[in-house]
Amino acid sequence: MASTSVSRIVPGTPDEVWNLIGGFDSLPDWLPYIPESTALEGGRVRRLRNPEGEVIIERLVAFNETERQYSYAILQAPFPVNGYVSTIRVHAVPGRDDAAEVQWSGRFNPDGATEDEAIDLFRGIYADGLDALHATLAA
Known part of the structure; x- marks a missing residue:
């Protein structure tokens, strides 16, 4: 099983950041790669x-409001992996009340790609997504 993780410091308190990204159906609010999300079940x-x-169809597998994190599994997607599970977390930054750290991580089995290709794909998705989150929060 392969894995990767990206984190960024973003402007806003942990609660403000979580209020934007913590809803499982909120990706279109901050992630340009996903302009449409429909909640099911x-x-x-x-x-x-x-x-x-x-x-892309994803299932929420864990949610913790207090710890500001959720995990999800991909059920269907055009990605060369299977067994994909990802977690998004928002942490406080020690000594700062105007910033939060967001970590996006995933583990998966490459399927139709090398391990390095799959890791690079998701590292890029996470990095681009967190860059977009930073831009949204800074606007």
Whole structure:
């Protein structure tokens, strides 16, 4: 199983950041790669569409409001992996009340790609996503 993780310091208190990204169906609010999200099964599943019209279906597998984190599994996607589980976490930054650290990590089995290719793919998605989150919060 392969894994990767990216973290960024972003402007805003941990609560402000979590209020933006902590909703399982909130990706279109901060992630340009996902302009459309539809909540299914009472909000436990999200059906996403990327700008090319490809569908990604993900299931919420863990949610902790107090710790500001959730984990999800990909059920269907145009990615060369299987067994994908990812976690998004928001942490306080010691000594700073105007910033938060966001960590996006995932583990998966490459399927149709090398381990390095799969890691590079998701590291890029996470980095681009957290850059977009930073831009949204700084606007």
